[in-house]
Amino acid sequence: MTETFNALFSPGSVAIIGASDNPNKVGGRPIHYMRKFGYAGEVFPVNPGRTTIQGYRAYPTLGDIGKTPDAVVIAVSGDATMEQVRACADAGVKAAVIMASGFAETGQEGRTRQQEMVDVARAGGMRLVGPNAQGTANFAKGAVLNFSTMFMEVAPADGPIAIISQSGAASVMPYALLRQAGLGVRYLVATGNDADLDACAMTAAVAEDPAIKLILLYLESVSDPAALARAAAIARSRGASIVAIKAGRSQHGARAAASHTGALVGNDAAIDAFFARIGIWRAADIGELVRAVPLYLQGRAPGQGRTVVMSHSGAVGVMAADLAERHDLSLTELESATLESLGAILPDFGTASNPLDMTAALMGKGDMFPRVLDALGGDPQADMVMIGIPVAGPGYDVEALARDAAASSSRFGKPLVVSAPQQAVRDVFVQHGVPTFVTEGDAIAALAQYAAHARLEASAQTPEFSNNPLSLEGSGLQDEARSLALLAQAGVPAVPNRICATADEAVAAFSALGCGSVVVKGCAAEVPHKSEHGLVHLRLADPTAVEQAARDCLHKLRELGVQSPRVVVAAMVAGRHEFALGVSVDPVLGPLVMIGEGGTLLELRKDIVSLLAPFSQADVRAACGRLRIAPLFQGYRDMPALDLDALAAAAVALGDWAVQHRETLKSVDINPLMVQAAGEGVVAVDAVVELAGA
Amino acid sequence: MTETFNALFSPGSVAIIGASDNPNKVGGRPIHYMRKFGYAGEVFPVNPGRTTIQGYRAYPTLGDIGKTPDAVVIAVSGDATMEQVRACADAGVKAAVIMASGFAETGQEGRTRQQEMVDVARAGGMRLVGPNAQGTANFAKGAVLNFSTMFMEVAPADGPIAIISQSGAASVMPYALLRQAGLGVRYLVATGNDADLDACAMTAAVAEDPAIKLILLYLESVSDPAALARAAAIARSRGASIVAIKAGRSQHGARAAASHTGALVGNDAAIDAFFARIGIWRAADIGELVRAVPLYLQGRAPGQGRTVVMSHSGAVGVMAADLAERHDLSLTELESATLESLGAILPDFGTASNPLDMTAALMGKGDMFPRVLDALGGDPQADMVMIGIPVAGPGYDVEALARDAAASSSRFGKPLVVSAPQQAVRDVFVQHGVPTFVTEGDAIAALAQYAAHARLEASAQTPEFSNNPLSLEGSGLQDEARSLALLAQAGVPAVPNRICATADEAVAAFSALGCGSVVVKGCAAEVPHKSEHGLVHLRLADPTAVEQAARDCLHKLRELGVQSPRVVVAAMVAGRHEFALGVSVDPVLGPLVMIGEGGTLLELRKDIVSLLAPFSQADVRAACGRLRIAPLFQGYRDMPALDLDALAAAAVALGDWAVQHRETLKSVDINPLMVQAAGEGVVAVDAVVELAGA
Numbered sequence A, B: 001m002t003e004t005f006n007a008l009f010s011p012g013s014v015a016i017i018g019a020s021d022n023p024n025k026v027g028g029r030p031i032h033y034m035r036k037f038g039y040a041g042e043v044f045p046v047n048p049g050r051t052t053i054q055g056y057r058a059y060p061t062l063g064d065i066g067k068t069p070d071a072v073v074i075a076v077s078g079d080a081t082m083e084q085v086r087a088c089a090d091a092g093v094k095a096a097v098i099m100a101s102g103f104a105e106t107g108q109e110g111r112t113r114q115q116e117m118v119d120v121a122r123a124g125g126m127r128l129v130g131p132n133a134q135g136t137a138n139f140a141k142g143a144v145l146n147f148s149t150m151f152m153e154v155a156p157a158d159g160p161i162a163i164i165s166q167s168g169a170a171s172v173m174p175y176a177l178l179r180q181a182g183l184g185v186r187y188l189v190a191t192g193n194d195a196d197l198d199a200c201a202m203t204a205a206v207a208e209d210p211a212i213k214l215i216l217l218y219l220e221s222v223s224d225p226a227a228l229a230r231a232a233a234i235a236r237s238r239g240a241s242i243v244a245i246k247a248g249r250s251q252h253g254a255r256a257a258a259s260h261t262g263a264l265v266g267n268d269a270a271i272d273a274f275f276a277r278i279g280i281w282r283a284a285d286i287g288e289l290v291r292a293v294p295l296y297l298q299g300r301a302p303g304q305g306r307t308v309v310m311s312h313s314g315a316v317g318v319m320a321a322d323l324a325e326r327h328d329l330s331l332t333e334l335e336s337a338t339l340e341s342l343g344a345i346l347p348d349f350g351t352a353s354n355p356l357d358m359t360a361a362l363m364g365k366g367d368m369f370p371r372v373l374d375a376l377g378g379d380p381q382a383d384m385v386m387i388g389i390p391v392a393g394p395g396y397d398v399e400a401l402a403r404d405a406a407a408s409s410s411r412f413g414k415p416l417v418v419s420a421p422q423q424a425v426r427d428v429f430v431q432h433g434v435p436t437f438v439t440e441g442d443a444i445a446a447l448a449q450y451a452a453h454a455r456l457e458a459s460a461q462t463p464e465f466s467n468n469p470l471s472l473e474g475s476g477l478q479d480e481a482r483s484l485a486l487l488a489q490a491g492v493p494a495v496p497n498r499i500c501a502t503a504d505e506a507v508a509a510f511s512a513l514g515c516g517s518v519v520v521k522g523c524a525a526e527v528p529h530k531s532e533h534g535l536v537h538l539r540l541a542d543p544t545a546v547e548q549a550a551r552d553c554l555h556k557l558r559e560l561g562v563q564s565p566r567v568v569v570a571a572m573v574a575g576r577h578e579f580a581l582g583v584s585v586d587p588v589l590g591p592l593v594m595i596g597e598g599g600t601l602l603e604l605r606k607d608i609v610s611l612l613a614p615f616s617q618a619d620v621r622a623a624c625g626r627l628r629i630a631p632l633f634q635g636y637r638d639m640p641a642l643d644l645d646a647l648a649a650a651a652v653a654l655g656d657w658a659v660q661h662r663e664t665l666k667s668v669d670i671n672p673l674m675v676q677a678a679g680e681g682v683v684a685v686d687a688v689v690e691l692a693g694a
Helices: A003-009 A029-036 A078-091 A108-123 A168-180 A199-207 A225-237 A251-261 A268-278 A286-291 A293-298 A314-326 A336-345 A368-377 A398-412 A423-431 A440-458 A480-490 A503-513 A543-559 A617-624 A630-634 A644-660 B003-009 B029-036 B078-091 B108-123 B168-180 B199-207 B225-237 B249-254 B260-265 B268-278 B286-291 B293-298 B314-326 B336-345 B368-377 B398-412 B423-431 B440-458 B480-490 B503-513 B543-559 B617-624 B630-634 B644-660
Strands: A013-017 A042-046 A071-074 A095-098 A127-129 A135-138 A143-146 A161-165 A187-190 A214-219 A241-246 A307-311 A384-388 A416-419 A497-500 A518-523 A536-540 A566-571 A577-586 A590-597 A608-612 A665-675 A682-684 A687-691 B013-017 B042-046 B071-074 B095-098 B127-129 B135-138 B143-146 B161-165 B187-190 B214-219 B241-246 B307-311 B384-388 B416-419 B497-500 B518-523 B536-540 B566-571 B577-586 B590-597 B608-612 B665-675 B682-684 B687-691
Touching (some): A003 A095, A013 A029, A029 A143, A071 A078, A071 A143, A078 A095, A078 A108, A108 A127, A161 A168, A161 A199, A199 A214, A214 A293, A225 A241, A268 A590, A268 A608, A286 B440, A293 A440, A307 A314, A314 A384, A336 A368, A368 A398, A384 A398, A398 A423, A416 A423, A440 B286, A480 A518, A480 A644, A503 A518, A503 A543, A503 A566, A518 A543, A590 A617, A608 A617, A617 A644, B003 B143, B013 B029, B029 B143, B071 B078, B078 B095, B108 B127, B168 B214, B225 B241, B241 B286, B286 B440, B314 B384, B314 B440, B336 B368, B368 B398, B384 B398, B480 B644, B480 B687, B497 B503, B503 B518, B503 B543, B518 B543, B536 B543, B590 B617, B608 B617, B617 B644
Parallel strands (some): A013 A071, A161 A187, A161 A214, A384 A416, B071 B095, B095 B127, B161 B187
Antiparallel strands (some): A518 A566, A590 A608, A665 A682, B135 B143, B518 B566, B577 B590, B665 B687
């Protein structure tokens, strides 16, 4: 870790400005916690009104301490904060936690004061956490620069988990759930307004700690995607994982997020694509955030995720199979040798297929259970094991079951989980280190997430954020001719076309294009929805028809108030299927490219995938495989296979071009993009490019 | 309840045949449980080898007891069961629980023995539970004719819940979760093989108990839909609810179906439709089965489900809003008067919209919190309240919060739930009777289910299963001409067409049809996929083209081995949009009608809804509103509104016809069904009807 993060997480000394003798005040609680949780460094309460605070000597001002503390907690009110930040920066403090609220979250004036505060700190070489931050904690050192009430109620313990959150509440909720489950948490950081050291930077910092196996994130905005990508890369390089909530998905959520942190909530699909690219699993809520934690901590490789379900109840097997399908977890086909072994071990072997119904062996008596586990452990088709124990009591040796299950998982290195509704049964398995769940639903969901996340991590990349964008001339919506020209420049095949100001020019264009049949369309940036105004004339095969159509369009455009009406004359292109290709440039994450079924019903059918640019043709092929109409690429019924290669090439070209021009490009809509049979290419038939500004 | 169910659930006396002195044997456990759980009737252990068993006098045979017990548990092995069933039936026993396995679940021979056993019982006027049953329990009476291990570990307590399950394991899993949460369960029934008194009949029986507010079901098959519909009607009439797992979703999905409709909807969709119709909520797993139980038990009306979320954390509000969108729960727009009141109560009112960010009030001090609850309680736009308490500790008066929350919910009669990760916080709310959840995710999911289930119950119907079906002549796949004729008979408008055996007949048909343009298609039941064999010739406008097309089709059909090749000559019909309409007849639940976007990509786009027949046009309109392409019915972009009335009329006619002919009809595929602009109707252009047999 850098000096800054060392100062925060392993400080030799901490001053608390605005210190209180009352451990239930914001300025009292960090002092209370540091004493209580074994902080071994020096603690300097700063308060002009007292000589001792909670048993520590107190100082009137920072200057009176006589040395410069590594880190400072500034727990005075918002108005008084700036003066203290200046004093700290002047004194050479490396990092400060600002707890006061009343900054960017209150509006423009607060934003300005917040930026001034950051500037003052940076000028003195000091870094800030907050403002409006609950603060940082490293429970390995008892360094608790954090005022959350939670540690009063749920005692900390060190462990291989870090929790980084922009929200105080969202930092302590997973903490409470993990601690109540007996799991240790090392870092707990709530960054508040993210004015300087933000949640992304914090994530990168804790990712470097070799003891950390799992980082849990709560974000309402991704303020620094490059830092988060770097954090993810560091974590991956060490075999550590990141699971994150990015809240504000819904409209309601987005609205509340804006008013809460003053942060901009980015396009949600861009977040999905970004997290997937850098190998972060996106959780829907706090429950999903913590659900699979025991699997991550154990760290056994999930292989291809092919799972064996076994139970002494057929019903558990049936439900687990339903749930596996719902969560896209594959139940494995066991090798026939394994099934034979199982048949030999279990005299009244219930069901000779997965899910395994194995009545007697799950009582834990004799050596049936370990022998079954050996058989499964040795089957290369079986990557993970779920054992459902719906009931146990007299007649069951749960201790033996737990011991054997733990031993098998350890010996074969395969993830193994247990689901059991009885707390007493789960307790025994937990004591043996076996991940346990209350229901089959949770167990299957956790296994599915763990396996899918491993696949995500294996294909993760670290995107570049450093190139210098090029500019595009113009602003706002571009007319069809310019749009098609820009796309052609980008490398997306566009339909041959001519822009014409008169009907005579249109007739000339018809013969110049030299194709049998053309389309004539009104062309004006002000009128993007041409067909709704009768501005599209299809299949014109002779000069008279072209002339009439051009006149009609020019007349209608004039009536719509267009000053310099023009028409586009373009070759008629029939395609095997209509696709759509588009770009939406996220201000933070860059261009998101959308690929999907096109046509007029695009927005109803919503059969689309999206990719954060830049990406490869292989990425496009994988994404297109998730479309409902994906079978068209292999040839469907009597239709030939479509040209996925050309589609992928066009999407990659569009994405690269959008990255290059991301500062001035806002969006691209190509619909339809005609996709032909394999080897015959794609053609953009209609397009609107939107540039920034105006 | 009937005499039979009284005998099982409130017996004056119970004999246990195969009684054991060992409380951990199948024949010992019911005796142990009845003594332990306060059964006040007589217990007669039957065992020729002992004089006393677990303190009760034992009898060598049933006949030695000297009176006829109301109910008997038969706990001898499978081979010895028949003899005991006969003895019980002869003695006039009203009901017996058969615990032995080795019957229908083992194959055909076992099925035969099982039926013999039922016949013997019925002949003597006795009813059976099982075989292969864990048995019945009424914990209000201590009448435990059940051998589950679970009651050794998790003690029972009476309560307003019944659990009915075909599986023993699936009966005790929800039991364990509910009892560990402090909730009482009155009935617990595991019916095993369902040979006589099945899970549906049991459900109807317990639904009649006025103390039962909620019935939890686990089914792997719906053996008696009429009984289940009756049970649901009884429950609804009393304001009780039913939540059910129907397991085996994935198996059904996997089974291959001959018809497109059958493959698309699967048999599982029939279960969904059936449960929805009779007002049963279908849960995905045991977790969902029990999740919303506290809301059902409290029984407060969810109104329109418009929910207020409040928290002292903005993050909780943001997450709850995301989750509400995911679960289709609407967050209400509060009345402006309410927002004004809130602003007056809360000086630093965080966010003046829902979700409410209300920092200070959620500490529970002063009267802010009850005043906020009063303001919400009085707002007619607010139907339900969720309070998120991510953290509490010193400075919080959780007791006051819980008291006020409970009082408000009771006073206004509105459902109110709390989510809190801290066990200690939840405990306080539970003590005050407030439904609590660990995460916002569970709280929102429970509220969403509770509100949606109430809507389902309000529109529930009790289907008729009693009419006498009519027969259709023929078997297997019908050719297009017969199929269209059958549909026309059903009341579905079909395209004008003629069936022709020669090219000359085709030409004659062309002029007879008198339309400008026709389609000529090969017609043979053996070749349902015409377009794949080049057997469809479109837009033929002159006799020569018709003749050529007919010759081509006849030739190709002959080459495909069709003995008597024919062609259909049909009017070309252009439609505004291609739909598909289909039927798949479920052997138990009857015809399921599928409606969706048609065309060659039907099975890829899967934009379909399904309804169990019979149904009304209003049902069709509601279902079609769930299609992705639903906006087409209102007019989309430059397209006129489509004829939803005609589509609904065709679907209702098809459904009614399918119900009438359900014994001989297997499936119907109509694709495309051309839907015209409103007022212009629908036309079936291509269809395949599949009849039973051959």
